[in-house]
């Protein structure tokens with residue numbers, strides 16, 4: 394059935410000596426960071442087209458991989474939409490298998506959401522008209538076809554969706570796309586002889602698929618030329634399963650300015666930032682000293698020690714710090730761009746408005762033992778139930794505010810809710826730390842968190858999803874659905 398990627402069962406020591414040699418030689422070469430094409434809805438009459446298609450991509454010179462992309466061979470264009478507009482997006486499926494396109498982070502009614510119920514059959518076109526009514530933010534879109542989301546995203550079906558508005562424009566933040574406003578879609582992938590392969594087997598379900606090669610916008614070992622000044626980076630964790638623990642090699646500080654829901658109230662100076670799958674952040678980095686520097690990630694922190702050891706033994710994750718992208722500042726000194734003191738005012742959700750509390754535990758079924766016995770798919774769940782498209786798990790009233798208490802078994806799980814933004818009320822019983830601030834749509838959970846959620850979008854004819862954003866967990870049942878009416 395699956396023609397676009399050759400599956401590979403990865404086992405310890407399975408790489409041939411020739412592969413290792415070739416790899417270390419080619420790993421030294423750097424390539425220009427690819428920047429996805431920008432499509433602005435206003436310059437296209439509020440009508441955009443995406444075509445999900447099969448293509449060929451050279452991640453390494455003289456090596457080709459069969460991949461998936463929107464309007465291209467891998468990933469998709471960056472779509473920019475403006476608050477207040479209604480944007481039609483015609484999505485055509487040329488894959489030869491079912492797909493769907495979910496607008497992750499967009500606050501729109503359930504039937505426009507692009508989740509597992511909005512299936513686009515082969516050769517069909519889906520034409521949602523998306524009302525853009527939320528503040529400026531870095532969102533993304535990706536396949537969400539139930540049972541195959543992980544494979545389709547891994548093969549390339551993801552892209553960036555930028556919302557902009559007047560309030561953001563008035564701040565004068567760097568916003569020349571591809572110049573001082575750079576999208577960075579962070580992923581890890583597994584290659585054999587330079588061709589993309591899809592890790593198979595129980596481990597890749599339990600851990601989620603991981604790879605030993607990092608890519609940014611589909612580029613391996615990328616270099617980005619940036620102006621000598623303040624640059625905005627829009628970071629998206631587009632990996633199936635791994636966390637990125639981001640820091641610059643020279644330990645420089647940067648300003649975190651936006652979470653998933655959009656701009657923070659004021660910039661936060663930091664030296665490191667962790668992004669779990671599905672999470673985004675915008676940061677401002679000062680390159681005015683002209684010195685080249687790399688953005689790196691630490692060893693994957695998302696797996697508990699035993700699982701991490703197993704993953705490393707099977708070559709699935711690197712053990713040290715890995716380079717994500719090298720920045721080379723060039724040109725004349727830019728006029729000193731200053732980081733604004735204040736960004737936007739938030740209307741805080743009010744905890745006294747919460748009308749009820751629901752509890753969710755992301756469960757790993759029989760645990761490791763059951764998985765090793767090969768119980769097949771559907772062993773993961775939420776509150777012990779595997780996802781069922783015919784079952785509405787929760788019913789919510791439109792306009793209500795609720796507290797959702799979420800925890801996860803065995804490892805860290807990024808919990809995502811469609812159709813809402815929420816605030817983190819508490820983590821492990823205490824007030825949330827710096828990383829939990831801002832409006833979110835995805836949050837890392839292991840120790841229990843309390844989320845304050847307001848349901849402002851209806852989901853009547855089609856439900857919204859909540860799920861773990863480790864895509865293999867989602868595909869294997871760690872997902873539920875709720876109606877809002």
Ligand code: C2O
Nearest residue numbers: 495497671809858
């Ligand atoms: Cu980014 Cu339901 O997903």
Ligand code: CU
Nearest residue numbers: 496497498811
């Ligand atoms: Cu989503």
Ligand code: CU
Nearest residue numbers: 806861863866
């Ligand atoms: Cu999970």
